[in-house]
Amino acid sequence: MKYLSEYRNLEETKKILDEIHKITTREWNIMEICGGQTHSLVKNGILELLPEKVRMIHGPGCPVCVTPLNLIDKAIELLEKGVIVCSFGDMIRVPGSKKSLLEAKALGGDLRILYSPIEAVSIAKENPDKEVVFFAVGFETTAPANALSVLHAEKEGISNYSILASHVLVPPAMEAILDDKFCTIDAFLGAGHVCAIMGTKEYNPLVEKYKIPIVVTGFEPLDLVQGIYLAVKQLEAGKYKLENQYSRIVKEEGNIAAINVINKIFEIGNREWRGIGEIPNSGYVIKEAYRKYDAEAKFDISNIKVPENPNCIAGQILRGIKKPHECEQFGKACKPANPLGAPMVSSEGACAAYYHFSNNL
Amino acid sequence: MDINNLGFTTINLGHGSGGELTRKLLDNLIFSVFSNPYLNEKHDGAIVKMEGKMAISTDSFVITPIFFKGGNIGSLAVHGTVNDVAMCGAIPKYLSLAFIIEEGLGVVEFYNIIKSIKKAADESGVIIVTGDTKVVEKGKGDKIFINTTGFGEVHPKASISMDNINVGDRIIVNGFIAQHGMAIMSERKGLEFESDIQSDSTNLNYLVKDLLDAFGNKIKLFRDPTRGGLGTVLHEIATDIELGVFIKEVQIPIEKQVAAACEMLGLDPMYVANEGVFIAIVDPSVENEVLALMRNHEKGKNASIIGEITEEHPNKVVLKSLIGGKRIVSPLVGEQLPRIC
Known part of the structure; x- marks a missing residue:
């Protein structure tokens, strides 16, 4: 709790906000990468405390939001085939093309909501006559635990366990956003927890190539205002460099043990991002040697392809081109109880953040 | 009462049949714990005295796990309904108590729940005046569901609206x-x-x-x-x-x-x-x-x-x-x- 009270301190936060107001002379667009950061900005009312000239643009860092629609349909197909599907809680309300995992559960599917993929391996062990699949979505942050579950299954000789993987990577997504001709982003707040795993080094080439400041930032109110302050300070001085606001958690080299586990199971490959499309070398795919733990290889589901809802502008939201309330469907045809797309239902989705915390305030 | 000598250790469908086993369950577990003039009538319902305006509230309790730190489904079923009646600005007086039990529930567990209900009711100053017990097949419930309805007298000075x-x-x-x-x-x-x-x-x-x-x-x-x-x-x-x-x-x-x-x-x-x-x-x-x-x-x-x-x-x-x-x-x-x- 120490870090919580320290990093939610009114006086300290106010001091830095005052500094931001003092040094800001021009309009700046800053993108926070991670959905957790978006939620903290909105939930703590930080957006309205910033100078008008500092505009926060919400990035693609919501793992649930960028998981392709066809993968949700694949998970539902597995449930309907009698497979025990295990998932993080966030995923289960996200609409597939016909229904969500939660609705498939209500129709009799054996869906388990877990906090850790290691528990899914235990479930496989307890149910040797059933197939168990973990819905392994997320950025670099969740990849080590998902990879570890495969290593556990291998070590214990469990053959009825596999993962339906959709791991995506942050740096290629940042590059895709920067290459977009509509991009207006002047600086990034890097995703703190992704960097806790991967370190900060891989962001140097982006800083150099695009001459853009990147500040690796945490999630508490004080973290965020500090990150914004450092970004604005660089921008106002005409500088661009990589800075680490979240140094209490993030080390330059990252978490070596976690990276080794990832590299054992996964290799880099092309990945489809919901609402954005395929980005080359933007995700992890399971290595050939571990293909028997790949649910897409194990079950006949790889042909499921479905179109997105044409009324959902999630792609533009995730690239920061539009804000949630600028969508015609926002709060009307699209609400958390009846979402058109993932950003309205995920706990890290920008649309959900706007709907829950700042709707017409 | 010695619950280890009832002749059964789990509750089965027979205990909800209305026959001999039901009587055994009621007499040994329920009436013995809740004994009061209303229940002892062993009538189909209870006739009670109320003064002034009456507040009524009903609630069903389906919690998992049924035992948790700080209480169990039994104490919760009393507190939940007592509080709902109180929120109307009323003094809770009487409770009804209905169980839907999934067969296989242990008698010891059931007895512990009943004792908690009794304790919570005594602490809240309410009397259990009527009730019901049903047993459903394994897989058709989740150990035990409880419904309680509370009746209270509205406080003469209350104007809750x-x-x-x-x-x-x-x-x-x-x-x-x-x-x-x-x-x-x-x-x-x-x-x-x-x-x-x-x-x-x-x-x-x-x-x-x-x-x-x-x-x-x-x-x-x-x-x-x-x-x-x-x-x-x-x-x-x-x-x-x-x-x-x-x-x-x-x-x-x-x-x-x-x-x-x-x-x-x-x-x-x-x-x-x-x-x-x-x-x-x-x-x-x-x-x-x-x-x-x-x-x-x-x-x-x-x-x-x-x-x-x-x-x-x-x-x-x-x-x-x-x-x-x-x-x-x-x-x-x-x-x-x-x-x-």
Whole structure:
């Protein structure tokens, strides 16, 4: 709790906000990468405390939001085939093309909501006559635990366990956003927890190539205002460099043990991002040697392809081109109880953040 | 009564048949524990005496796990209904009690639940006057479901109604929020984590009575934020009265361990269930006296004035965050779900 009270301190936060107001002379667009950061900005009312000239643009860092629609349909197909599907809680309300995992559960599917993929391996062990699949979505942050579950299954000789993987990577997504001709982003707040795993080094080439400041930032109110302050300070001085606001958690080299586990199971490959499309070398795919733990290889589901809802502008939201309330469907045809797309239902989705915390305030 | 010598250790379909086994179950477990003049009549229903206006409330309890830190499904079934009657500004007097038992429930477990019901009822000053027991096949229930209906006499000085709420009225909460939901969460399969968090499940009727004795119609509304938590209840009030609700995060009482557990699981304590918490909306002229009375009462030691009713932002709850920003508090949609990262 120490870090919580320290990093939610009114006086300290106010001091830095005052500094931001003092040094800001021009309009700046800053993108926070991670959905957790978006939620903290909105939930703590930080957006309205910033100078008008500092505009926060919400990035693609919501793992649930960028998981392709066809993968949700694949998970539902597995449930309907009698497979025990295990998932993080966030995923289960996200609409597939016909229904969500939660609705498939209500129709009799054996869906388990877990906090850790290691528990899914235990479930496989307890149910040797059933197939168990973990819905392994997320950025670099969740990849080590998902990879570890495969290593556990291998070590214990469990053959009825596999993962339906959709791991995506942050740096290629940042590059895709920067290459977009509509991009207006002047600086990034890097995703703190992704960097806790991967370190900060891989962001140097982006800083150099695009001459853009990147500040690796945490999630508490004080973290965020500090990150914004450092970004604005660089921008106002005409500088661009990589800075680490979240140094209490993030080390330059990252978490070596976690990276080794990832590299054992996964290799880099092309990945489809919901609402954005395929980005080359933007995700992890399971290595050939571990293909028997790949649910897409194990079950006949790889042909499921479905179109997105044409009324959902999630792609533009995730690239920061539009804000949630600028969508015609926002709060009307699209609400958390009846979402058109993932950003309205995920706990890290920008649309959900706007709907829950700042709707017409 | 020796429950080890009943001739059965688990409850089966026969115990709900209405025949010999049902009689054995009722006589040995239920009537022996709850024995009172109403039940001892062994009639189809109870004939009771009430004075003045009557408040009635019913609730069904389907909680998993059935035993948790700070209580069990039995004590909860009493507290939940007693509190709902109290929230109407009434003094709870009588309870009905109905069980739906899934066959296979252990007699010892059932007996422990019944003893908790008796204890909670005695502490709340209510009498169990009628009841029912049904047994369903394995797989058609979840160990045990309980329904209770409470009957109470409306306090002569009470004037509890949304219509009485005015701009400027204060919102006071009696104690720490989110304890019950987090206690249950800490024992759910797959989520177990080490903690000393206890459910706050308790009866609030005596504190409510003291408040009504002292402040009468200066108390505009009582509400207990059970499922959906404080956030959902405040939102309901704002939309029902078509006025605004303004609260300050810094004033919302939350115990450190509960806050840390919520943080760890990615849950917002504003939407976590409570079973011993209520809010009172009171006339601003008595806010300090109400707060003092609550803080002097065992069930209101951590009471706090969390906000007020406003003319601005009608139908919305606005929260001032710890760092001074503002946001709305929207109602909970579905269950709160654990996050990915």
